[in-house]
Amino acid sequence: MRACCGFVLLLLLAVTAPARTVRVSVLATTDLHGNLNPYDYFTAQAAARGLAKISKLVEAARAENPNSVLVDCGDTIQGSTLEGVYQYYVRNGRLALGLPLKDKLPVDPMMLAMNHMRYDAMVLGNHEFNYGLKNLDKARGEARFPWLSANTRVPAGARTRPFEGYIIKSIDGVKVAIIGVTTPSVPMWEERENYRGYEFLPIVETVSRMVAEVKQKHGADIVIVAAHSGLGRDLATGTAMPGELAGENAMYDVATSVKGVDAIVFGHTHGQLPSHTLNGVLLMQPKNWGMSLGQMEFTLDNTTGRWAVQTKTSKLIPATPDGAVDERIAALAKPYHDAAERYLQTPVASSEAALSSALGRVEDTAIIDAIQAVQLAETKADVSFASSFNARVRIPVGPVTVRQIAALYLYDNTLLAIEGTGRMVREALENSAGYYLQCKADCSSGPLINTRMPGFNYDMAQGVEYEIDISKPAGERIRNLRWKGKPLADDQPLRIALNNYRAGGSGGYTMFKDAKVVWRSDEEIRELIIRHYTARKLLPSAPDRNWKVIPEAAAIQLRREAGAESQRNLTQ
Numbered sequence: 001m002r003a004c005c006g007f008v009l010l011l012l013l014a015v016t017a018p019a020r021t022v023r024v025s026v027l028a029t030t031d032l033h034g035n036l037n038p039y040d041y042f043t044a045q046a047a048a049r050g051l052a053k054i055s056k057l058v059e060a061a062r063a064e065n066p067n068s069v070l071v072d073c074g075d076t077i078q079g080s081t082l083e084g085v086y087q088y089y090v091r092n093g094r095l096a097l098g099l100p101l102k103d104k105l106p107v108d109p110m111m112l113a114m115n116h117m118r119y120d121a122m123v124l125g126n127h128e129f130n131y132g133l134k135n136l137d138k139a140r141g142e143a144r145f146p147w148l149s150a151n152t153r154v155p156a157g158a159r160t161r162p163f164e165g166y167i168i169k170s171i172d173g174v175k176v177a178i179i180g181v182t183t184p185s186v187p188m189w190e191e192r193e194n195y196r197g198y199e200f201l202p203i204v205e206t207v208s209r210m211v212a213e214v215k216q217k218h219g220a221d222i223v224i225v226a227a228h229s230g231l232g233r234d235l236a237t238g239t240a241m242p243g244e245l246a247g248e249n250a251m252y253d254v255a256t257s258v259k260g261v262d263a264i265v266f267g268h269t270h271g272q273l274p275s276h277t278l279n280g281v282l283l284m285q286p287k288n289w290g291m292s293l294g295q296m297e298f299t300l301d302n303t304t305g306r307w308a309v310q311t312k313t314s315k316l317i318p319a320t321p322d323g324a325v326d327e328r329i330a331a332l333a334k335p336y337h338d339a340a341e342r343y344l345q346t347p348v349a350s351s352e353a354a355l356s357s358a359l360g361r362v363e364d365t366a367i368i369d370a371i372q373a374v375q376l377a378e379t380k381a382d383v384s385f386a387s388s389f390n391a392r393v394r395i396p397v398g399p400v401t402v403r404q405i406a407a408l409y410l411y412d413n414t415l416l417a418i419e420g421t422g423r424m425v426r427e428a429l430e431n432s433a434g435y436y437l438q439c440k441a442d443c444s445s446g447p448l449i450n451t452r453m454p455g456f457n458y459d460m461a462q463g464v465e466y467e468i469d470i471s472k473p474a475g476e477r478i479r480n481l482r483w484k485g486k487p488l489a490d491d492q493p494l495r496i497a498l499n500n501y502r503a504g505g506s507g508g509y510t511m512f513k514d515a516k517v518v519w520r521s522d523e524e525i526r527e528l529i530i531r532h533y534t535a536r537k538l539l540p541s542a543p544d545r546n547w548k549v550i551p552e553a554a555a556i557q558l559r560r561e562a563g564a565e566s567q568r569n570l571t572q
Contacts, residue, residue: 375528
């Protein structure tokens with residue numbers, strides 16, 4: 001009888017207990033790419049970015065709401081020279097260019113900083129594989145938080161260490177599930193050895209399974225997807241974004257087809273999205289390189305007997321030039337920063353002319369020809385494809401340092417040679433020409449640059465001559481394509497040099513995807529460029545003018561637009 005009365009009393013207390021309201025914050029970064037300090041290593045100038053600034057924003061957000069969880073959406077241990085010099089050291093046991101090691105570099109610098117900031121989880125990014133599994137496993141083992149990737153699976157028989165699919169955090173009685181997923185396109189970009197022992201599953205199906213698991217097994221009250229994968233579709237129209245691999249960016253599809261997801265924070269595409277609601281799902285993308293901190297806010301109450309989300313909002317908190325810096329992170333970064341600066345300050349060549357990449361996407365320039373020369377020399381190829389990755393490079397007359405050469409190539413891509421054809425070259429150039437809008441009337445007015453196509457997807461070819469007629473519609477623009485002084489036939493066999501991302505078909509270059517690889521570098525293209533000009537001591541001083549945009553009125557307008565954009569970038 002007493003037991004029965006006790007049960008009734010507990011039941012009455014539960015029924016009559018006052019409802020509670022809880023506010024939960026999800027703080028997020030993405031695509032940090034080794035940015036610790038508020039510093040641009042290629043210009044040697046202060047920059048409003050990096051974990052040293054983000055740390056103070058996190059500190060303020062936690063002070064305002066202690067019910068917070070902090071996650072990163074991947075591409076973390078690759079990118080800045082600080083991280084690149086360290087990763088070279090881990091892989092080779094020495095610093096590049098034979099520089100002396102003045103301080104010990106025992107732990108991945110990003111993991112040091114993220115441990116200090118008390119991250120709760122990090123999502124595996126595709127660039128985590130760039131340096132191979134030895135480097136990946138070392139950094140992962142040094143993290144005091146899990147690396148998540150529900151769709152990165154260890155196949156039967158493999159001995160690689162699996163990734164956790166999600167974490168469950170209990171915050172003031174609310175169970176918050178964070179499911180991590182990675183773009184499945186890694187095999188399209190990386191050498192097999194760099195991801196051996198892992199396979200990558202489609203994102204939508206994986207998220208659907210994980211949502212069911214965290215709700216049924218753990219009773220999750222909030223379900224967040226943290227993704228290293230972009231939207232994949234235009235938010236306004238739902239149309240697929242051009243130039244992407246199938247399944248590479250799937251967050252639009254997750255939001256519209258997977259039930260039970262409350263919010264998605266995502267990265268990979270280096271865009272930003274403060275807040276958007278799609279099919280009832282809150283979407284947010286922080287800016288890359290630690291240029292902003294994402295913050296999602298959820299208000300829940302339990303008036304129905306279980307927690308239910310009542311409101312959800314999101315915003316981005318920018319890192320600013322005058323924002324505070326976490327001096328502890330600056331101190332942790334110092335030995336890595338010093339090693340990076342010694343490397344970047346090393347003189348390796350000279351230039352007889354002032355060089356600029358400002359117009360590199362609208363006319364042939366010596367600075368892009370410098371990259372092409374290296375790729376042709378290394379691969380013994382007939383034709384080379386290269387991009388202008390950094391429109392801010394300026395090299396004055398005189399000595400040239402590693403810093404100035406390295407700034408030409410921001411990414412840790414490797415170089416490949418494939419068996420190709422003239423048809424591949426023509427189709428690739430037509431794809432590249434999508435960077436320009438079709439001009440009207442006399443072609444003297446703009447805009448003529450297609451802002452929907454990222455500039456890093458605009459490739460130029462060396463080894464052939466051609467014109468790009470942007471008065472013509474897309475797909476019909478390449479004119480007078482010639483090789484060795486003669487029209488290039490579609491069936492002409494060619495050895496083609498290109499980076500590993502292009503070889504995987506990224507950026508719409510699907511014509512290269514299944515080509516036979518006949519050579520690949522064991523160093524990043526940036527290192528090949530540095531080594532090449534260290535040996536030759538002199539950079540090209542003038543372009544060979546092997547390509548141009550026509551009509552001339554359009555070329556003039558494009559130079560205006562590119563020049564204005566370059567000037568804006570330099571003043572930011």
